[in-house]
Amino acid sequence: MSYIEVKQCSKIIKGKIILDNINLQLEKGKIYGFVGKNGSGKTMLFRAICGLIKPSQGLISINGEVLHKDISFPRNVGVIIESPGFWDELTGYENLELLSKIKGLIGEKEIRHAIERVGLKHDDSRIYKKYSLGMKQRLAIAQAIMESPDLLILDEPTNGLDEEGVDLIRKIILEENQRGSTVLITSHNKEDISILAEKIYRVIDGKLTDEVKKP
Numbered sequence: 001m002s003y004i005e006v007k008q009c010s011k012i013i014k015g016k017i018i019l020d021n022i023n024l025q026l027e028k029g030k031i032y033g034f035v036g037k038n039g040s041g042k043t044m045l046f047r048a049i050c051g052l053i054k055p056s057q058g059l060i061s062i063n064g065e066v067l068h069k070d071i072s073f074p075r076n077v078g079v080i081i082e083s084p085g086f087w088d089e090l091t092g093y094e095n096l097e098l099l100s101k102i103k104g105l106i107g108e109k110e111i112r113h114a115i116e117r118v119g120l121k122h123d124d125s126r127i128y129k130k131y132s133l134g135m136k137q138r139l140a141i142a143q144a145i146m147e148s149p150d151l152l153i154l155d156e157p158t159n160g161l162d163e164e165g166v167d168l169i170r171k172i173i174l175e176e177n178q179r180g181s182t183v184l185i186t187s188h189n190k191e192d193i194s195i196l197a198e199k200i201y202r203v204i205d206g207k208l209t210d211e212v213k214k215p
């Protein structure tokens, strides 16, 4: 049994086929890259795997548990998909602290560590609204990794980062993978995918097409 199984999955919104009969089997502990043009369906596929949208047809299971049946969301998942729901008037630390209370798995030490790991300061008094784009992205990554997830679903995690930030985030993704996390990543940065992913899939018009082998 694969860790993640997507079986004959389609998503149709207002008569438009967004995901078209996707079949996918992913193993635990690997890094998978997903590439494709704007609007091809990468984010929708990630949303479906996170349980954020329900496929119109087909099934998705994570570790043998079927989404929308056995579980609503994958257990112990860290996610970056588009703009995260941070609070504008809270600091970075306060944002993560509030979000950590949903599960109650971690405390001050882990939150501080996650913030420092992405190159931010845990005691920065600036509120989120005042963060730069790159700082916001770093905070999103800190939030995704802070609970040491088994599964990391990262949609464009290096978006808006400077060169040093890109290198740092790639290093963190590799460290998380070495810790045991399975990683699914999209990026328009070819280097991100070629450096990080062990296996690459291409999404074209909602179809998962031929697997592009790493050179």
Ligand SMILES: Nc1ncnc2c1ncn2[C@@H]1O[C@H](COP(=O)(O)OP(=O)(O)OP(=O)(O)O)[C@@H](O)[C@H]1O
Pocket: 013, 018, 036, 037, 038, 039, 040, 041, 042, 043, 044, 045, 203
């Ligand atoms: N909420 C929505 N309602 C209807 N259609 C949507 C919605 N969100 C996205 N779509 C459509 O779904 C298709 C796939 O979009 P998706 O965001 O998955 O693409 P993507 O591959 O992630 O693109 P990008 O590289 O630009 O991030 C697009 O045609 C888009 O217009």
